[in-house]
Amino acid sequence: MGRHKQPQIRERILDACVDHALAHGLPTRLEPLAAASGTSTRMLIYHFRTRDALLREILVRARHRQRQFFGELISPRPDEPYLDTLRRAWQGMTGPEGRPYLSMFGRLREGHEQQLWPGFRREATTDWLQPMEDGMRSIGRPELGTLALAVVRGLMIDLEATGDTTRVDQAFDHFLAALEPPH
Structure with missing residues (x-):
């Protein structure tokens, strides 16, 4: 008779693997994940069946964390102008x-x-659209939700590719200034 799976152990291992992957990237081998989670590669396979299945679960869990974190950042706040919310969210x-x-x-x-x-690419685009439209609606411009999302995503890709924080932050500030209503 085989062992009974213990979901709490699996969850602890998965969280440790996600933490490791966020800090170091997805590894090509299981050994770094086993070390990070305090277990063996054999136990990783026991709990997750294959390396790709584990990597997929890591991505899904990390995406859930990101959606929570970023979602809280970009959600409109009743006591704050949305462009200030976007500026803080960008940071x-x-x-x-x-x-x-x-x-x-x-x-x-x-x-x-x-x-x-x-x-992923489609999901990662569409899942931020509604919160961005809601934010743009708070300044009377819901039709700019797609544009705002495209600018944010494009600048994030630029930042990741170049590491030029100063230039990319300035571009984001210029974008926010363009959204300011005329005085």
Whole structure:
């Protein structure tokens, strides 16, 4: 008779693997994940069946964390003008807490990692559209939700590719200034 799976152990292992992947990227082998989670590669396979299945679950869990974190940042606040919310959100998304997500999910547009989550690019675009439209609605411009999302995503890709924080932050500030209503 085989062992009974213990979901709490699996969850602890998965969280440790996600933490590791956010800090270091998705590894090509299981050994770094086993070390980070305090277990063996054999136990990783026991709990997750295959390396790709584990990597997919890491991506799904990391995406859930990112959606929570970024979602809170870009949601309109009744006591704050939305352009101020976007400015603060940009700092959070591109700062130390947000950058690991940008790195991890930026790689999903490339090669093998894209195969781990084939519909990711579409999902990653559409899931932010409603909160962005809601924010733009708060300044009377819901039709700019797609534009705002495209600018944010494009600048994030630029930042991830170049690391030129100063230039990209300035571009974001110019974008926000263009959204300011005329005085």
